[in-house]
Amino acid sequence: MCKTLLHPFLESLPKCEHHLHIEGSLEPSLLFELAAKNNIVLPQDDEAFESQDALQARYKRFTSLDDFLHYYYIGMSVLITPEDFAQLAMEYFQKAAKTGVYHAEIFFDPQAHLERGVSYSTLMEGFTTARYRAQHELGMTTLLVSCFLRHLPPTNSISVFNQPDVLKSYRAGQVVGIGLDSSEKDFPPHLFKDLYAMATTLKLRRTAHAGEEGPVEYIRDALESLGIDRIDHGLHLADDEELMALVAKRGTLLTLCPLSNVVLKCVETLSDVPIRKFLDAGVKFSINSDDPAYFGGNYILDNYCAVQETFDLSIDEWKTICRSGIEGSWCTTSRKAEMIGVLDDLVYNWRRKLRVSA
Ligand SMILES: Nc1ncnc2[nH]cnc12
Ligand SMILES: [Zn+2]
Numbered sequence: 484m485c486k487t488l489l490h491p492f493l494e495s496l497p498k499c500e501h502h503l504h505i506e507g508s509l510e511p512s513l514l515f516e517l518a519a520k521n522n523i524v525l526p527q528d529d530e531a532f533e534s535q536d537a538l539q540a541r542y543k544r545f546t547s548l549d550d551f552l553h554y555y556y557i558g559m560s561v562l563i564t565p566e567d568f569a570q571l572a573m574e575y576f577q578k579a580a581k582t583g584v585y586h587a588e589i590f591f592d593p594q595a596h597l598e599r600g601v602s603y604s605t606l607m608e609g610f611t612t613a614r615y616r617a618q619h620e621l622g623m624t625t626l627l628v629s630c631f632l633r634h635l636p637p638t639n640s641i642s643v644f645n646q647p648d649v650l651k652s653y654r655a656g657q658v659v660g661i662g663l664d665s666s667e668k669d670f671p672p673h674l675f676k677d678l679y680a681m682a683t684t685l686k687l688r689r690t691a692h693a694g695e696e697g698p699v700e701y702i703r704d705a706l707e708s709l710g711i712d713r714i715d716h717g718l719h720l721a722d723d724e725e726l727m728a729l730v731a732k733r734g735t736l737l738t739l740c741p742l743s744n745v746v747l748k749c750v751e752t753l754s755d756v757p758i759r760k761f762l763d764a765g766v767k768f769s770i771n772s773d774d775p776a777y778f779g780g781n782y783i784l785d786n787y788c789a790v791q792e793t794f795d796l797s798i799d800e801w802k803t804i805c806r807s808g809i810e811g812s813w814c815t816t817s818r819k820a821e822m823i824g825v826l827d828d829l830v831y832n833w834r835r836k837l838r839v840s841a
Contacts, residue, residue, distance in 0.1 A: 489801070492833050493583075493787040496801065497825040499808040500579060500587040500771050500783050502715055502738035504630070504664070505610075506559040506595070507774025508575040511535040511542075517561035526557060542777050548696045548747050549666055551777060558777075559595060568609025569616075576617040576625065582784035585822050586814050587617075588626040590662055594635055594643055603648045607657060624814050628690065630662040631678060633670035640678045653685055659813050660688030662715060663705075667697040673708035688712055688813050690738070694719035696749055699726060706735070713737075713811065718744055720766065721757035731765040736811030741790055742781045743773035753793045762800060769808035798837070802830045 515535055518525055525532040531541035531554070538554075545551045562568055572589070579587055596606055610627055617623045629649075631640035643649060644661075652658045661682045663675055672691055682689055693705040695716035702720050705711050714720070717737035720727050730737075741756045743749075750756055761768055770790060775782045781789075790796070796804075809822045 489791055489796075489798070490788055492798065492829070493791060493801070494784055495829055496583055496787070496805050497585040497809070497822040497829070498583050498783055498787070498805065499769060499812045499822070500584050500589075501713070501736070501769050501808065501812065502590070502740055502771035502773055503575070503579075503587060503783075504555075504590045504592070504774050505572055505575060506562070506592060507555060508578075508776050509558050509562070509571055510574070510776040510780070511538045513571065513574065514538070514558050514561055517563070517567055521561060521563045521567070523561045523563075525561075532557075543779070545747055545777075548749070551747055551774070552665060555774065555777060556595060559592075560599060562596070563601060563605075565605050565608035565612070568606055569612040570609075572610055572613035573616055576613060576621060576623055578782055580617070580621040580623050582782055584623065584783060585825070586624045586626075586809075586812055586818065588628055588659075588813060590628050590630045590664065592630050592632060592664065593649065594632050594639060597643060603646065603652070607648075607652055611657065624818055626660075626813055627658045628660045628662050628688070629658050630664040631675065632665040633663055633675065633692075634666045637674050637678060640675060641681070644678060644681060650685075653687055658687075660690060660712075662689075663691035663693075663709075664715070667692060667695055667701065671697075671701055672705035676708045679709040679711075683710055690715055692716055695744070696747075699723045702726065702730075706730075711735075716740060716744070716749075717768075718749055718756065721760045727760075727764050727766060731767075734767055736807060737761070737766060737768040738771050739768045740771050740773035740786070742778055742786050746778045753789055756790075758790060758794050758796075762796075762803070767807035767811060768804065769811060770804065798830060798833055802826065 531538050614625045617625050689711045690713035691705045691709055691711050692715040694702040699719040699722040713736045715738045745753055770786050772783045772786055805826050809819050
């Protein structure tokens with residue numbers, strides 16, 4: 484089958500995005516615009532910040548997760564007011580809606596903002612405005628997931644988790660769950676066991692980055708120590724057949740980010756992402772964009788298309804992927820049913836179309 488033939492189908496699929504760091508959707512144009520507006524001086528000893536083109540060129544040469552994170556944390560320093568956070572999130576929601584995202588669960592990094600003096604209420608105010616607009620202007624449902632930074636001491640994550648305004652955002656349902664991100668190597672999941680135990684007590688959803696740059700043992704550790712409902716990346720799960728079978732049996736969703744893995748040199752080429760292995764083993768996964776503004780402006784549909792070009796999947800395999808994403812989402816049952824209805828109709832029509840043209 485012609486690989487590009489399915490691109491309009493991929494575009495129409497009712498997609499759920501589960502792995503998108505909202506700070507990673509800060510395009511260089513907005514970064515420079517907000518730096519000027521907020522009088523933020525970008526590093527003068529790094530020529531990457533001399534122009535948008537220079538910055539974009541630097542983004543093409545990431546050598547590792549940590550090399551990328553260096554730019555990611557500098558980039559977010561331009562976000563100061565609630566309006567900045569609202570603009571950032573709204574620009575992402577608009578791009579996502581255009582490429583068929585029906586539902587987005589977005590990560591944000593509260594510690595990275597609190598550390599530089601931006602209050603939690605500033606973030607919440609901005610995100611709430613954008614989420615309201617996404618629902619009313621784009622018909623898109625959205626949820627917030629608060630990620631904790633594993634390169635900071637676990638005690639810091641616990642004190643932020645317990646701040647009264649943070650607890651209030653959980654109780655009010657503004658934030659539905661927690662995640663764990665940033666540098667992975669040397670920061671095994673069990674260091675955050677106490678944080679996740681508190682999240683469990685509050686009945687929050689739990690996910691964690693594991694097996695992106697770190698070994699498959701970190702995936703086992705995250706499952707055993709943190710009681711996670713989802714695994715972010717989970718690229719290295721394919722290194723352990725037994726654990727892979729267990730994850731498939733449990734139905735735990737991996738949130739894969741194929742183009743991110745290539746850009747951050749976690750794999751050499753897209754064909755090294757174990758998409759085929761996961762499908763054959765019955766491991767559920769969704770496909771996501773991670774930090775699209777840092778990865779060549781490749782958003783979710785670009786990831787779907789790149790996967791199709793590399794793996795030549797069938798309509799039924801895409802149905803499986805899309806359905807796993809819908810079922811693994813943290814939205815309401817009725818929203819899931821709506822998306823499954825759209826998916827079933829789309830697949831029915833495309834099967835007929837391909838049969839007629841065969
Ligand atoms: N890909 C990634 N891995 C870990 N932490 C991150 N923070 C933003 N993007 C990330
Ligand atoms: Zn990520």
